[in-house]
Amino acid sequence: MASDVSAVLRARPPPRFVLVSDLDHTMVQNEDPAHARLLAFNALWASSFAPDPLLVFSTGRSPALFAQLWDEAPLLAPDVLICSVGTELFYRTPSGAYEPDGSWEAVLDAGWDRDAAAAVAARLPQLKPQVSSEQRRHKLSYHLSATGREAASLLEGLRADLAAAGVGAKVVYSGGVDVDILAAGAGKGRALEFLLGQLRQLGRWPEGGVQVNGDSGNDAELFLVPGVRGCVVANAHAELLQFYEAHKGAGGGGGGAGGNRPEAAAAAGSPGGGGGGEPGPRMLLASQPCAGGIVEALHAFGSVAEAEAAAAAAAEGAEGEGEVGAPGAAAAAAAARRAVVRHIAPALAAGGDAAAALSASAAPRAEWIAADGRRVALRAGGKRAAGRHAPEGRGGGGGGAVAWVDALSIAPAGAPGLALARFEAWSFGGGGGEGEGGRRAGDGARAVCALLRVGGGGGGGGFELLSVQETPIAAAHTSAAAILALSRGGGGGVDGVDGEGGGV
Structure with a gap:
């Protein structure tokens, strides 16, 4: 049963550093069966960032499709899992199980009418529903059979129709084909803000900062969360590259070994930090694709050296x-x-x-x-x-x-x-x-x-x-079992919007 699971965050050591990453074509290079870049990230994470980081996967996939990717790629078990474009939030408990955050679901319920949103979308023949597993309590997912100006016009009309119907909703377009209709308060960025807010309330703001990573349009709002620094991987879609060009001059998220700057921390409501000088660039356009770009950014922002130094200091005092x-x-x-x-x-x-x-x-x-x-x-x-x-x-x-x-x-x-x-x-x-x-x-x-x-x-x-x-x-005692159990719990299709399409 969904519940407020801030107790899970309270039970674990305060995180020194938080890494938040999209999965498909960001953490995972889907077309590479050897997963060379992901394995390099895994090795770096295990050797340099332990014992007290927080690994967060933020994906457009439902729990069921996340379980499918988990089976196919050498992913580490995340501490926090944000699914379905920020509409579902799960924490890994000390037992290894993943528990949903009912307080986040309650936030999204406000002003959301899923049936009304589905009825509005049904008027557009260019929107084809994705598979039933992707139709969630606070998310409806479609494939759009239009591109360029036609796509932009259709999306503008969809937003207007939803507003006219009195539905509090957000429309997210990513990958040049995927359209998600979300509860108004949802999204990857909003879910991350909610998570960081819980850490802040518990007095556990990560001293080493927060790095976000993405490749497509539904990742864009991650970079707008106050107090983070971010990596746009080299293989990013056009819509995120355009976002990067429009926002790359913004400062405040840190960069370099100093971590988050005081003004960024203040904007996020987190405790202020030391340091001085001008804030560095908040966003990095990596030269490497997927997890290779994430590793590149971890070095470029100084996070690797800072994590190793902090772990060494902590170990000396243990x-x-x-x-x-x-x-x-x-x-x-x-x-x-x-x-x-x-x-x-x-x-x-x-x-x-x-x-x-x-x-x-x-x-x-x-x-x-x-x-x-x-x-x-x-x-x-x-x-x-x-x-x-x-x-x-x-x-x-x-x-x-x-x-x-x-x-x-x-x-x-x-x-x-x-x-x-x-x-x-x-x-x-x-x-x-x-x-x-x-x-x-x-x-x-x-x-x-x-x-x-x-x-x-x-x-x-x-x-x-x-x-x-x-x-x-034993299979029942692995994190894979917890992921499989997660994929079987909750959600499901919505009458009238079950589709046969795939994709994320």
């Missing part, structure tokens, strides 16, 4: 629980994260060559307990492991295999320099044909626990692997 907190803990935690992302996880994904890959950084008595329960001495008799030791049913690293890390955490392991890394290792094989990608298999997730000695160890990355254990994660 005691006992959580990130490694002994003297030298900053370097230990950072090295452990890099070791997992750059060395251990790729080695585990190497299939038949996993043992040999792990042995490259293994201590003399290091052992690998594989997902099928076999124990493999990585340096038996002082020699590095060789040959094929892949668990049954797991293919080799070639053939277009895709592997990534999620839910990475680092904890102290007693003695100085020892770190215990826990993470989820996900993988799926590449598709069989050109342009086809893989899918998350039911047994594609493994819980991994690795004990490392960091800071001058024998590994090439400044670490030494002492032990690593893999355990299959």
